[in-house]
Amino acid sequence: xxxxxxxxxxxxxxxxxxxxxxxxxxxxxxxxxxxxxxxxxxxxxxxxxxxxxxxxxxxxxxxxxxxxxxxxxxxxxxxxxxxxxxxxxxxxxxxxxxxxxxxxxxxxxxxxxxxxxxxxxxxxxxxxxxxxxxxxxxxxxxxxxxxxxxxxxxxxxxxxxxxxxxxxxxxxxxxxxxxxxxxxxxxxxxxxxxxxxxxxxxxxxxxxxxxxxxxxxxxxxxxxxxxx
Amino acid sequence: xxxxxxxxxxxxxxxxxxxxxxxxxxxxxxxxxxxxxxxxxxxxxxxxxxxxxxxxxxxxxxxxxxxxxxxxxxxxxxxxxxxxxx
Numbered sequence: 001x002x003x004x005x006x007x008x009x010x011x012x013x014x015x016x017x018x019x020x021x022x023x024x025x026x027x028x029x030x031x032x033x034x035x036x037x038x039x040x041x042x043x044x045x046x047x048x049x050x051x052x053x054x055x056x057x058x059x060x061x062x063x064x065x066x067x068x069x070x071x072x073x074x075x076x077x078x079x080x081x082x083x084x085x086x087x088x089x090x091x092x093x094x095x096x097x098x099x100x101x102x103x104x105x106x107x108x109x110x111x112x113x114x115x116x117x118x119x120x121x122x123x124x125x126x127x128x129x130x131x132x133x134x135x136x137x138x139x140x141x142x143x144x145x146x147x148x149x150x151x152x153x154x155x156x157x158x159x160x161x162x163x164x165x166x167x168x169x170x171x172x173x174x175x176x177x178x179x180x181x182x183x184x185x186x187x188x189x190x191x192x193x194x195x196x197x198x199x200x201x202x203x204x205x206x207x208x209x210x211x212x213x214x215x216x217x218x219x220x221x222x223x224x225x226x227x228x
Numbered sequence: 229x230x231x232x233x234x235x236x237x238x239x240x241x242x243x244x245x246x247x248x249x250x251x252x253x254x255x256x257x258x259x260x261x262x263x264x265x266x267x268x269x270x271x272x273x274x275x276x277x278x279x280x281x282x283x284x285x286x287x288x289x290x291x292x293x294x295x296x297x298x299x300x301x302x303x304x305x306x307x308x309x310x311x312x313x314x
Contacts, residue, residue, distance in 0.1 A: 059297055102299040107245050
């Protein structure tokens with residue numbers, strides 16, 4: 001099983017949830033790091049949890065992306081390490097320039113917190129999704145105010161060509177199937193090397209039967225297995 | 229000491245739902261002449277620097293590394309002499 005680490009920032013509030021979910025999958029506690037730390041052991045998978053790091057001041061994830069621990073994160077990425085950024089973690093990865101694009105305010109100007117249907121794509125071109133089935137459908141909740149993914153047309157084209165548009169909101173026919181107005185229904189993207197995944201939905205909130213389903217656990221298990 | 233003002237705005241073509249909501253509300257109040265409303269942010273501070281062009285260069289670097297998300301935002305820098313309090 002993969003050796004997993006979770007980084008917490010001031011204002012992270014889903015770190016305990018993801019630590020619990022990882023422990024239930026791997027059987028061991030993931031390593032934990034605080035944003036001020038300047039050294040990090042080698043890990044297979046580093047997870048940036050959801051929350052409101054630094055109160056979302058300036059822009060969501062902007063200040064966290066310039067934290068001391070992020071130098072170690074960049075080292076991990078350059079080494080070809082696996083990274084999963086969830087919600088605020090996704091915002092931090094875009095602010096750090098590790099993932100393309102950005103996450104803007106929800107189109108409807110409202111915080112959205114509910115289940116959405118997701119489709120997983122590009123499982124062959126992304127190592128982090130290698131254990132997922134292509135076109136897999138998952139029901140996982142979102143909870144965010146800035147999840148409206150945006151990138152300029154040239155960037156989107158490059159991402160599509162390289163198979164980086166990995167998770168989309170499934171068009172179920174419902175008017176609000178896309179919960180935030182994200183361009184091309186993008187819910188999650190990967191890095192060019194296919195080892196970094198950022199996604200707005202919270203798999204750790206759908207990881208036990210008591211949560212009303214285990215689709216999130218399925219996704220987390222796949223990511224952890226891929227990183228192993 | 230110089231005073232810096234950075235005006236940050238969304239790039240053309242980037243959707244501004246907040247601007248649209250404000251425009252809608254102004255319309256409700258009868259101000260139909262207001263259109264194409266764009267929102268932004270102003271960051272101002274004092275910089276310990278006396279040379280204008282050096283200050284401009286430093287501030288541009290601050291914008292590129294932290295203050296502005298150049299994927300969606302433009303910025304405009306104004307640097308001027310600090311007005312001393314009387």
